[in-house]
Amino acid sequence: MSGDRAKLHLHLVSDSTGETLESIAKAGLARFEGVEAIKHFWPMVRSEGHLDRVIEEITRKPGLIIYTLVDGGVRERLEQRCTSLGLPIVSPLDPTIGALSELLGQVATRRPGRQHVMDAAYFQRVDAINYTMVHDDGAGHDDWEEADIVLAGVSRTSKTPTSIYLANRGYKTANIPIVPQSPPPGLLFGLKSPLVVGLTTAPDRLVAIRRNRLLTLGQAPDTDYVDLGGIESELAYARRLFADHDIPVIDVTRRSIEETAAAIINLVQARADRASDTKAAAIGSDPN
Known part of the structure; x- marks a missing residue:
C-alpha cells in the first residue's frame, strides 16, 4: 500500500447484528497507526442466497473479511469463496468458543444472535x-x-x-x-x-x-x-x-x-x- 495512510476495506459478515464484530474490529484497528479503514457491515446473513450477494460486493472491494456465522452451510460457502478469491478471512470467536466447549464439555449452540435474546x-x-x-x-x-x-x-x-x-x-x-x-x-x-x-x-x-x-x-x-x-x-x-x-x-x-x-x-x-x-x-x- 502506498501514500501517507494505508487504505483497508474491512468486511464484517454476521448472522446477527454485527455489534461483536464491530467491537473486535475497532479494538484491532486501534493497534495500528495511519490506517484508513473502510468498514462494510453485512448483518443478518443467514442464507446462502444472501451470502452470494454479499460476496459480489466483497469481490468489488476486496479486503479482510471478519465473520461470525453459525450455520454450517453458509459458513463453509463463505470460507470456500474467499479462499478461491485469495482473500484473507478470520473467525475471531472460534478460539474462545472452542476453549469453552472443551472446558464445559458442551457443544456450542447453533442459534444465531442468541446473545441478543430478550432475557x-x-x-x-x-x-x-x-x-x-x-x-x-x-x-x-x-x-x-x-x-x-x-x-x-x-x-x-x-x-x-x-x-x-x-x-x-x-x-x-x-x-x-x-x-x-x-x-x-x-x-x-x-x-x-x-x-x-x-x-x-x-x-x-x-x-x-x-x-x-x-x-x-x-x-x-x-x-x-x-x-x-x-x-x-x-x-x-x-x-x-x-x-x-x-x-x-x-x-x-x-x-x-x-x-x-x-x-x-x-x-x-x-x-x-x-x-x-x-x-x-x-x-x-x-x-x-
Whole structure:
C-alpha cells in the first residue's frame, strides 16, 4: 500500500447484528497507526442466497473479511469463496468458543444472535437506561437510593456520557453537578445502596472543553465559566467535598468514557467483594 495512510476495506459478515464484530474490529484497528479503514457491515446473513450477494460486493472491494456465522452451510460457502478469491478471512470467536466447549464439555449452540435474546439481563439494561435518562444533571434525587451508581463532579467532567455508557452495561446511574454556589443535597452523602463516585479533571483541560462547548452553542467563549482561576476553585471545592465524605475519585483527564466506566465498574465490584467477604466472615463466626 502506498501514500501517507494505508487504505483497508474491512468486511464484517454476521448472522446477527454485527455489534461483536464491530467491537473486535475497532479494538484491532486501534493497534495500528495511519490506517484508513473502510468498514462494510453485512448483518443478518443467514442464507446462502444472501451470502452470494454479499460476496459480489466483497469481490468489488476486496479486503479482510471478519465473520461470525453459525450455520454450517453458509459458513463453509463463505470460507470456500474467499479462499478461491485469495482473500484473507478470520473467525475471531472460534478460539474462545472452542476453549469453552472443551472446558464445559458442551457443544456450542447453533442459534444465531442468541446473545441478543430478550432475557432478564436485557430488561435490566432497558430499565437502567430509562432510570439514567430521567436522573441526569441532578434530577430525581428523591429516589437516588434506587441507583447502582451516582456520579458527582463539576460541569463538563463527562458525567452524562459516562452515565449513559454505564446504563448500557446495566447499571442504574444518576449524576449531579457540583457547584460551589449551590451545594448538593445532603442526602447525597447518606446514600446506602448506590456507590457515589467523584469525577475530576485537570483545570487547563476543563477550560478547553468548556470553551469549545460555548463556541458550539454560539456563545461568547470568554466568561466566568471558562476562567482558569474560577475553575481551579470549583475543582478544589469538589475535591474537599469528596475527601470530607470519603467518596472515591477518578481523574478523567486522560481517560476515554470507556476507561472511566471500567474504573467505576471495578470500584463497584470491589465494594461488592468486600461486602461478600464481610458477610462470609460474620456467618463463619456465628456459633449457631
